[in-house]
Amino acid sequence: MAVRIRRTLSSATLLLCGLSLSCPPPGQAAAVGDDTIGSDGYVHVAPNGVVLGVDPYYPTDGNGGYDVGDYTVGLSYDPAARFLTAKAVVTATTTQRLSRFNLDLRGLVVTSVKVNGTPARFTRAKEHELVITPSAVLEADTRFTVEVVYCGRPQPEHVPGRGATGWRTTWSGGVIAAGAPHSASTWFPVNDTSVDKATFHLDATVPAGWSVVSTGVRTSVHNGTHSWSEDVPVAPSTTMVAIDRFTVRESTLADGTAVLDAFGPATSTSLAKSLPAALEFLTGRLGPFPFPATGGVYLADRLAPSPPSQGRPVHGGGADQAALVQALASQWWGNQLSVKMWKDQAMVESFARYLVWLWEEGRGGPAVEQRYQDSLRRVGADAAFWGRKLADPGVGREFSVADKGVLMVHALRKHIGDGPFFTVLRDYPEIAVQLNQGWYDWELYTAAVADKDLSEFHEAWVHGTTLPPAELR
Template sequence: MAVRIRRTYSSTTLSLCGLSLCCSLLSPAVAHASDTIGSDGYVHVAPNGVVLGVDPYYPTDGNGGYDVGDYTIDLSYDPASRFLNAKALVTATTTQRLSRFNLDLRGLTVAAVKVNGVPASFIRAKVHELVITPVTELAADTSFTVEVVYCGRPQPEYTPGRGATGWRTTRSGGAVAAGAPHSASTWFPVNDTSADKATFHLNATVPTGWSVVSTGVRKAVHGGTHSWAEEVPVTPSATMIAVDRFTVRESTLPGGTSVLDAFAPGADPALARKLPAVMEFLTDRLGPYPLPSTGGVYLSEWLTHSHPSQGRPVHGVTADESALVQSLASQWWGNQLAIKMWKDQPMVESFARYLVWLWNEANGGLTVEQRYQDTLRRVGADPRFWGRELADPGVGREFSVTDKGVLMVHALRKHIGDDKFFMVLRDYPEIATLMNQGWHDWELFTAAVADKDLTAFHEAWVHGTTLPPAELR
């Protein structure tokens, strides 16, 4: 039975996001058949069709009913007022019939929404849901576009254990948006799940003297408009934007990869000079770099950690050589090989951190075996250290267990031997390109490469909460 929706409108005309329009107040009590409403959290499904459910840590991350193919963001930003005006064009394909669906957007004011060029009704719900009702129901397996006009002063999100992520202003008067898990939704409407990679295009206009650096390759600078394109599909949390009075340096690595480094006023360029040597080291161990461009954004302020944004990590003043190596290693283990759910984050981060150990060893530091044994002696059987389960560290602790995880990685190397270990290190990101992976997938892969039963190893190191037995250490 068709359900009629009554819309009510205020009589007040507002100047909103550069548009003059009536402010629409759609009642949230909208009824539709449940099989045509996209869920307000992304529902993960295994390749064999088994429904895994939503992310247990962030159950409303992402949305159901569609897969995004591309984001194109046109924005203008005024550093003096900290005000953003923007239009996002989301190109997607339905995975079911859709009479209603959501995008994720935190804060900001939405002025208008169009679906396939036709004005659509919308409401805001919960903390970050933009609920959209197109005039005409969308058929399954059909390409469609969503245009969202919005504006406001973007704000960061504060995540336990991570501090501020997403859009924040900088001491130099600029702004940067980077970090996980919820950076993207602080500045553009997005299907905010790592399971939905998409290409990304940005046209950002800023006042004279300011520059914009983003994910991908810089395509053009016309006046105050800076255009960027990332044609390699990227997870939302791996996108970034930075606005500042940057000094930009471009170069090319011996293999042909372009490098673009951007330095905010007062930033030290010394760390960036180490990038060519690090990239040579990583490509030797991990294979060809999976992106056309690399580099970094170097800020003159304190960050809790470097953000491994795709192709262009963001570093603060405390970033050191280890941070540079880990953020670049994350381009393979973290961006090319992307996780399914946030409980899987320690899987990729532990391997990226192990590459720091390998780098330090190759450059005259402790051998990885000595570092491993020293750490085991230091932590002993401390339940505070071993009681954290790698496969399920808990919400807000996704990034807090890699000190245990890096030990697991070296223990795996000892357990299966160098030849098979370095096959895992090199091949897993490559075969998983555009395929999100979780702990279960990794366990199957390592066992297949090792050609042995690794159940005891995985139970002790990945799922265990006590010191693993001596024979597995």
């Protein structure tokens, strides 16, 4: 379970936001059994209509009652004061009648909320719930807008084993907001579930000498306002914003893909030079790059691992070619193909890591089979290593099992043969464009492509907690 630090806002912060010290009016009390109240956690439903429930690791991630179509965020950031003032407009469509609904926002002070241009009541609940009561009930299947004005000093979320994610200050006085499982909600109100992807637009104003880099394509820079547009729907956890005294370089790949790289103070440009070759390799294995623009943000701060933000990953001072290739591979296995719940994260991360193995083999590194055999010998029958279940590693450990998962991927290749395996590697992200998949979906797909019963393989490798038998290795 993520550990979060309780924060309070001083009177000075409230005054900076233009607030009095009085609390906002509370939301209307919900009647018992009221089916017009949107849930405070996204409820997953299978294609056959079976209700799967909320994410078992983060049950209040996301919200019910609506689907977001677009986020448009306008912000102003003062690096010296580390202070943010912002307005977010969320355009969504109701999936039920709504007399009340939630957005996710961690910390920060909300000063006003409007629904369809009319002031709405709002209150805060739990650690990240912004509870909104519109002036009139919203009918089902209706498009609506929510405008949220807010301000404050954004703070990161601290996740065991991963450190700080979301909005955090860099050593040079800039900021970066990236990383999973929760990033977007540390700086703008959002339906924080990977199942609800939406387009994203940002207008960010910063002082002279500072730059803003974000997800998508930079559309303009004018009078200190940097505008970005991501018209391919993006999961909240893969949005990104970075503010610093960047050196920005733009180029174009041979296939026409636009590249924008941003280098923070005291960073090298050497890692970025590997991007064209890495993408040439990956597109050869996976097909065309799934987004209209790419590149990277390069910081001197240590980030482990490199957050694979959609289109434009973020790399810290310790990143190497393996980190770059894995972050780029995650554009297919992780962003184009996204997971349903966080317990499914190892499914995409393991394939992204295996692509690093293939890349390094092709660059004169160890053969993947030798690497696989060496890894098996090294871990032996270690109960701690094999005891981690790929299909359900546990809350807080969803990003810590890809070392086992990459062995599973190569074992699958050996078990079904190169033809079916490379079909899975290339085609599964492509057929799942803008869809969310879990282990169950992947198991059905691999069995269909292999045209064989893989239940023993899946049980041993994906659901098992001991060394798989020799015939499956």
